[in-house]
Amino acid sequence: MRDRANRAAIAYFALVHAAAVSGLLLPMRASLVALACALYAALHLSTIVGLHRLLSHRAFRCPRWVEYGLVSVAMISGQGSPIAWVATHRRHHAHTDREGDVHSPRRGLWYAHIGWIVDEGSTDPRDPERYCRDLAGDPYYRWLMRWRFAPQVAAVLLAGLALGWGAVPFVFFLPLVCWMHTTYLVNSACHAPRFGSRAFDTRDGSRNVGWVAALTFGEGWHNNHHAFPRAARYGMAPGQHDLAFLFIRALAALGLAWDIQPGPEGRGGARPRPSPYDSSIGL
Ligand SMILES: [Zn+2]
Ligand SMILES: [Zn+2]
Structure with a gap:
């Protein structure tokens, strides 16, 4: 794996983690704690609702400005363009815990948590074409493919100018790193046999993990x-x-929001069904 390590990604992770730790060394103020908590919640809700449930799975429909708003906030996290994010996630659903899965704990818990992100070999440049053709023509998302860190840079500048540069590590980088690892738990802990439980007999190792759900606003009910x-x-x-x-x-x-897709309660009983991406990339 060493020869495939993405050094730029490793340097980025080192930088944001160092900035987050430095935030803990500074004196705290109630107003800054509130802002940090607000950013943590905003990053989770925009990623979960915007990138995951809306763009990846079309779990509901909404006006385009709401979609762009959610995606723009999610992009503050610097987690790559929405096209690459959705393609990677749909590939996870198509190959869950089997050969071809991007981040299965079968390759190790740490690999599923963060190792796959710094492994250039974990994804395929053809994934967007294979799994994300529905978003490929969107001019904003194409722009974000090229300038995916622009929203994060803009947010840091805004925070620095509004609150003072000394507040940025606590208000921005600390919640960012907390968001990172709680999000990554969905890929690692929620597919690891040692955590949580299973409610449905799916063809993968997904788990419902209550403490991950509490940290991630509901995403930890991952077997569901x-x-x-x-x-x-x-x-x-x-x-x-x-x-x-x-x-x-x-x-x-x-x-x-409308056309909200039902779970088992709207499908005549609690029977699991295969991922729609198992045999097709159609939505
Ligand atoms: Zn999903
Ligand atoms: Zn999963």
């Missing part, structure tokens, strides 16, 4: 998601809280 990939709601049993779904419901109440 693999059983019903297009469902907008991931918390499918009593006590399975899913704040991201409540966010989608709030959008719907404002007239900003």
Whole structure:
């Protein structure tokens, strides 16, 4: 793996982690803690609702400006263009925990967590063409393919100019790193046999992990998601809280979301079905 390591990605991770740690060394103020928590929530909700449930799975429909707004906030995290993100995620669904999966713990928990991101061999440059043709013609997303760090640079500049440069490590990089690792837990812990449990007999190793769901606004009900990939709601049993779904419901109440895809409750019973990407990339 060493010869395939993406040194630029490793340097980036080292930099943002060092900045996050330095944020802990600075004196805290209640207003900055509130801003850091708000950024953590915004990064999760925009990634979960925008990149995952909307773009990757079309779990609901919304106005284009809402879609662009969610994606733009998610891009502050610097996690690559939406086209590459969606292609990688659909490939995960098409090959879950089998040969070809991008980030299965079968290659090790650490590899599933973060190793695959710094491994140039984990993805294929042809993935967007294979899995993401529906987004390939979008001019904004094509622009983000080239300038994927522009939203993050703009956010750092805005935070520095508005709050002072000394506040940036705590307000920006600390929540960014917390968001990173809690998001990565969905790929690692939620596919590892030692964590959580399974509600549906899917053809993969996906797990429902309550503490990951609590940290990720509902994404940790990952076995439910693999059983019903297009469902907008991931918390499918009593006590399975899913704040991201409540966010989608709030959008719907404002007239900003519709055609919300049901889970087992809308399909005549709790039977799992294969991912729509198993045999086709069609939506
Ligand atoms: Zn998914
Ligand atoms: Zn998965």
